[in-house]
Amino acid sequence: MTRRAFLAAVAAPLVVPATASAEDGALNYALLLERLQTTLYAEALKLEMGFDLAGLVRTFAEQEEEHVRRLRALGGREGDMRFSFALETRDEFLRLAPTVEDTVVGAYAGAVPAAATPAARTLLTQIVHVEAQQAATLRRLADEVAAPLAFEELLGRPVLLDRIRPFIAT
Amino acid sequence: MLGRRSLLLAAGGSALLTACGEDPTAGPDRPGVARADVERLNLALALEHVEAAFYRAAAARDPRFADLAAQEAEHVDVLTRAVRGAGGRPAAPVTVRLPDTPLPELALRIEERRAAASLALVAQLENAGLLAATLSMHAVEARHVIALRELAGVALAPAEPLGQPADPETALADLRSWLA
Numbered sequence: 001m002t003r004r005a006f007l008a009a010v011a012a013p014l015v016v017p018a019t020a021s022a023e024d025g026a027l028n029y030a031l032l033l034e035r036l037q038t039t040l041y042a043e044a045l046k047l048e049m050g051f052d053l054a055g056l057v058r059t060f061a062e063q064e065e066e067h068v069r070r071l072r073a074l075g076g077r078e079g080d081m082r083f084s085f086a087l088e089t090r091d092e093f094l095r096l097a098p099t100v101e102d103t104v105v106g107a108y109a110g111a112v113p114a115a116a117t118p119a120a121r122t123l124l125t126q127i128v129h130v131e132a133q134q135a136a137t138l139r140r141l142a143d144e145v146a147a148p149l150a151f152e153e154l155l156g157r158p159v160l161l162d163r164i165r166p167f168i169a170t
Numbered sequence: 171m172l173g174r175r176s177l178l179l180a181a182g183g184s185a186l187l188t189a190c191g192e193d194p195t196a197g198p199d200r201p202g203v204a205r206a207d208v209e210r211l212n213l214a215l216a217l218e219h220v221e222a223a224f225y226r227a228a229a230a231r232d233p234r235f236a237d238l239a240a241q242e243a244e245h246v247d248v249l250t251r252a253v254r255g256a257g258g259r260p261a262a263p264v265t266v267r268l269p270d271t272p273l274p275e276l277a278l279r280i281e282e283r284r285a286a287a288s289l290a291l292v293a294q295l296e297n298a299g300l301l302a303a304t305l306s307m308h309a310v311e312a313r314h315v316i317a318l319r320e321l322a323g324v325a326l327a328p329a330e331p332l333g334q335p336a337d338p339e340t341a342l343a344d345l346r347s348w349l350a
Contacts, residue, residue: 147310154306
């Protein structure tokens with residue numbers, strides 16, 4: 001990533017809310033990220049995952065559902081975008097899940113400044129904390145380093161959409 | 171492999187320095203940093219100093235802490251430059267003493283308390299650029315907790331759906347007392 005691209009990515013989330021109120025935009029964007037994850041975990045739970053991994057995935061799915069409830073409670077509204085990962089095996093999930101969660105962490109971190117109220121900002125930062133820990137957990141299950149860099153990537157909406165494009169179903 | 175400077179440019183460290191005035195390409199309309207935010211950054215730096223000193227000492231005893239020590243040293247470096255760039259006087263480094271307790275458990279306790287304090291500090295920042303940049307550091311601290319849970323032999327995954335903030339001043343006092 002070049003310096004120019006990086007700075008553009010950092011600035012991008014600030015224009016996300018342009019089509020709605022500032023707070024609605026940040027919360028709606030967060031709900032998009034949550035849908036990405038809930039879809040991943042819902043697909044995984046249909047597979048033969050083994051007792052321990054299924055339990056972990058169920059816990060993460062419940063945590064994402066709680067995020068959705070909190071985001072909705074502050075006024076967030078979900079859009080129409082749907083996702084599909086077409087997972088067929090446990091190994092596919094283990095390979096893909098860390099990348100999805102890493103991407104979500106970067107997207108959340110880049111989007112938090114668009115939150116217009118202290119309540120929204122606090123909620124989003126609390127969610128980032130847990131998303132980062134989910135990502136680290138999944139990385140360890142895939143035998144990857146929990147924290148590969150000293151600074152998390154900050155992703156703007158265009159970069160996010162580019163990365164998740166293969167999984168957009170509608 | 172990316173060099174250290176490249177890593178800083180590619181991630182939140184760059185945004186932090188930009189927000190605090192160390193970016194030579196920043197325009198004259200770059201928003202300033204409020205005094206309260208400089209104080210919050212400096213408190214974050216004080217916490218980083220304790221943590222970095224701890225990991226430096228821990229890594230000398232156990233090489234499994236070397237990567238964490240290197241990342242905390244980067245956080246210290248960037249925060250120091252950011253505070254200075256914003257016109258503040260950076261918190262000074264500290265020395266610590268390792269107690270005779272198992273390092274993974276102690277490190278986990280330190281990291282959990284430090285991450286909770288960081289969460290509180292980040293959410294209070296008024297400057298949007300600082301918020302995003304410090305969040306990019308906070309997320310790494312949250313990841314460290316998971317790495318340390320593995321070293322300490324406890325369940326990896328987060329148990330709660332939301333991170334729980336802690337008072338930063340209290341956390342700093344706790345860390346200092348544990349390593350005095």
